[in-house]
Amino acid sequence: MHNNSFQQLNSINNKGYVILDNASKTYRARNMIVEKAKMPNQNETINKDIPASVTPPKVSTGYLAVGVFTALGALPVKDAVVTVYINNDKGEENAIYHLVTDANGRIPSVELPVKYDPNNKLESSKYFFSTYNMRIQAINYYTVNVVDLRIFPNITTDYSVSLIPVMSGPTTDHHEQIIIIPPSPIDKSNE
Amino acid sequence: MIEVIKMSISIPGLTTVTIPENITVHLGAPDEPAANVTLPFIDYVKNVASSELYPTWPEEALRANIYAIVSIALNRVFTEWYRSQGYNFDITNSTQYDQSFVNNRGIFDSISNNVDEIFNDYVVRQGQIEPLYATYCDGRVSLCEGMYQWGTVALANEGYIPYDILKYYYGDNINIVENAPVGSLLVTYPGTPLKLQNSGSHVYLLQTMLNVISVNFPAIPKIYPVDGVFNSPTESAVKEFQKIFNLTPTGIVDKGTWNKIRNIYVSVRKLAELTSQGVLTSEIPSKLPLEGGAVVPRVQLVQYFLNVLSAYYDTIPTVDIDGILGPNTRKSLIEFQKTMQLPVTGILDDQTWTTMYNSIMGILKTLPPSAIALPSLIYPNIVYSISSEGPGVYVIQQYLTYISTFITDIPQVVPNGKFSPSTQAAVIAFQKHFGLTPDGIVGKTTWDKIVEVYRDLKFGERRTAGQFPGAELGGA
Numbered sequence: 220m221h222n223n224s225f226q227q228l229n230s231i232n233n234k235g236y237v238i239l240d241n242a243s244k245t246y247r248a249r250n251m252i253v254e255k256a257k258m259p260n261q262n263e264t265i266n267k268d269i270p271a272s273v274t275p276p277k278v279s280t281g282y283l284a285v286g287v288f289t290a291l292g293a294l295p296v297k298d299a300v301v302t303v304y305i306n307n308d309k310g311e312e313n314a315i316y317h318l319v320t321d322a323n324g325r326i327p328s329v330e331l332p333v334k335y336d337p338n339n340k341l342e343s344s345k346y347f348f349s350t351y352n353m354r355i356q357a358i359n360y361y362t363v364n365v366v367d368l369r370i371f372p373n374i375t376t377d378y379s380v381s382l383i384p385v386m387s388g389p390t391t392d393h394h395e396q397i398i399i400i401p402p403s404p405i406d407k408s409n410e
Numbered sequence: 411m412i413e414v415i416k417m418s419i420s421i422p423g424l425t426t427v428t429i430p431e432n433i434t435v436h437l438g439a440p441d442e443p444a445a446n447v448t449l450p451f452i453d454y455v456k457n458v459a460s461s462e463l464y465p466t467w468p469e470e471a472l473r474a475n476i477y478a479i480v481s482i483a484l485n486r487v488f489t490e491w492y493r494s495q496g497y498n499f500d501i502t503n504s505t506q507y508d509q510s511f512v513n514n515r516g517i518f519d520s521i522s523n524n525v526d527e528i529f530n531d532y533v534v535r536q537g538q539i540e541p542l543y544a545t546y547c548d549g550r551v552s553l554c555e556g557m558y559q560w561g562t563v564a565l566a567n568e569g570y571i572p573y574d575i576l577k578y579y580y581g582d583n584i585n586i587v588e589n590a591p592v593g594s595l596l597v598t599y600p601g602t603p604l605k606l607q608n609s610g611s612h613v614y615l616l617q618t619m620l621n622v623i624s625v626n627f628p629a630i631p632k633i634y635p636v637d638g639v640f641n642s643p644t645e646s647a648v649k650e651f652q653k654i655f656n657l658t659p660t661g662i663v664d665k666g667t668w669n670k671i672r673n674i675y676v677s678v679r680k681l682a683e684l685t686s687q688g689v690l691t692s693e694i695p696s697k698l699p700l701e702g703g704a705v706v707p708r709v710q711l712v713q714y715f716l717n718v719l720s721a722y723y724d725t726i727p728t729v730d731i732d733g734i735l736g737p738n739t740r741k742s743l744i745e746f747q748k749t750m751q752l753p754v755t756g757i758l759d760d761q762t763w764t765t766m767y768n769s770i771m772g773i774l775k776t777l778p779p780s781a782i783a784l785p786s787l788i789y790p791n792i793v794y795s796i797s798s799e800g801p802g803v804y805v806i807q808q809y810l811t812y813i814s815t816f817i818t819d820i821p822q823v824v825p826n827g828k829f830s831p832s833t834q835a836a837v838i839a840f841q842k843h844f845g846l847t848p849d850g851i852v853g854k855t856t857w858d859k860i861v862e863v864y865r866d867l868k869f870g871e872r873r874t875a876g877q878f879p880g881a882e883l884g885g886a
Contacts (some may be wrong), residue, residue: 283516284656291722293677294626295654323629325652346464359776368516374465375519377656383722387771388764397730398514403461404505405559408550 278332279372295324299357341406365397428593429530436499452529461510465518468566474575480535484541594618604663614638619675794852798829809864
């Protein structure tokens with residue numbers, strides 16, 4: 220069910236997993252309005268230069284499902300570009316997937332590695348997760364950024380993203396949506 | 411064996427515990443200035459559970475916690491905890507006061523599946539009606555007189571079922587009320603899954619809802635005829651719906667699928683009502699009452715715009731289009747200003763109007779022209795002519811744009827709210843076509859005629875000859 224028809228990056232840098240307190244970092248997102256010329260190619264897999272040899276050991280797999288809609292789910296948004304990022308140890312984003320929504324606003328299910336990070340005080344060896352960022356861009360809509368979304372082993376995290384049409388006339392950037400997934404209240408007691 | 415009361419609790423004339431269709435969440439502590447978000451109750455529970463719990467916990471632990479989450483939310487609604495104190499929300503997302511909620515977050519499938527099954531089940535003390543305020547805490551760092559979240563994991567690993575976990579923490583004198591009715595104008599879940607070869611009114615409603623949804627979601631095949639029989643086309647439509655909304659594509663309509671279909675149907679219909687049907691002329695009083703609020707010429711349009719915006723922003727409540735700038739319209743206006751990060755004045759000042767107008771224009775740009783329709787607005791007592799600007803001009807242009815697609819001697823105009831020479835030319839052409847004085851000025855007569863023609867073309871409110879054989883046009 221979760222087979223992905225799009226090739227994932229051949230590897231993920233094992234230093235690239237999000238570390239503690241990323242949720243509180245300032246997120247400087249741009250790309251408020253997407254112009255057609257700037258849209259990425261459909262279903263593009265990027266960052267191909269990362270060597271295969273750094274694939275982290277004992278990585279579990281989790282899944283990300285995304286539906287892109289507008290009018291609070293009443294209308295699908297076709298041709299929206301969903302980009303999934305992983306943060307490196309400098310807090311920089313490395314894009315690992317570009318996927319484009321179909322006529323129903325959906326992208327194929329995305330497989331993502333999940334690895335226990337002993338340095339992350341929010342995780343335990345039994346209950347752990349990995350965090351990713353995601354950006355959803357579509358022409359005539361404000362960009363949505365999701366920061367620190369959590370992927371758990373063998374669990375699908377489903378995002379129903381509701382896009383807001385861009386206002387006509389002069390625009391300011393405060394209408395871009397940034398959804399920061401905060402730590403869970405139980406993280407502090409995850410031993 | 412779990413003890414279950416298989417009925418809702420209802421004392422006629424006194425009280426009934428029903429699951430609200432929607433719940434309004436304040437995104438902050440009660441007195442903190444923050445937005446309110448209104449969303450379906452089931453989605454709220456999924457959000458809280460995804461925020462409070464790890465999806466990799468044992469299922470029994472997840473379910474025990476979900477019962478508690480539902481019970482707390484229902485307790486707040488049932489007792490009107492916040493509303494009785496004058497707040498305009500049902501619950502907060504502050505863990506200091508209520509439970510965690512992260513607006514627009516992702517939902518975990520293991521949690522979603524369980525919530526689908528038990529979102530309208532809740533805990534009560536035996537002999538009591540109100541849902542239990544089922545206090546919980548993590549049980550490691552913070553302790554409380556209630557359920558320990560990590561304790562539920564340990565108990566589940568020891569083989570406890572959810573009801574026993576709940577009894578462990580809340581005492582033996584609790585029951586779980588199952589399948590409480592969902593407050594709605596729509597028919598609630600039939601109780602058992604709908605599948606191939608079922609028939610009846612629920613299947614009929616299911617087919618109707620799926621056909622309405624399929625207007626916006628083309629992958630869902632149309633079901634024809636809509637006959638209340640769960641046949642193969644119905645199953646195909648159900649499966650496709652389930653795929654689109656990330657449900658397991660079984661083709662069987664269980665409680666989760668039913669409620670998802672219903673929620674999407676409500677959204678689709680709401681948008682359709684705003685963009686395709688508009689508001690019937692008869693719904694707008696010809697004489698506006700003067701008491702209860704100031705009558706402002708633009709208010710109808712503002713109310714309509716607020717309703718369109720409410721279809722896109724879960725923070726903006728809908729209002730009645732009555733032309734009165736009363737408390738509800740002002741409340742919606744305030745929420746709009748908060749959403750747009752404007753100064754919260756509750757007044758339609760220039761900045762608010764410009765932002766609203768630009769937002770609407772942006773929305774219209776994303777909709778196909780055939781789907782755009784304005785309500786039948788009564789004449790705002792303003793004479794529009796060359797160089798006029800404002801919402802009335804925009805309305806005229808929208809009406810004329812649509813009319814010009816049928817009557818080709820009326821030139822097309824681009825709606826921009828400015829009465830330009832091209833707008834004037836379109837008005838003159840319209841006036842000529844319908845035998846009015848071709849002065850290019852839109853007063854009451856021209857306005858009313860434009861609205862009438864528009865409504866005729868858009869919705870066929872008036873019959874035309876031969877449309878209904880046997881009925882005489884204009885007859886009694």
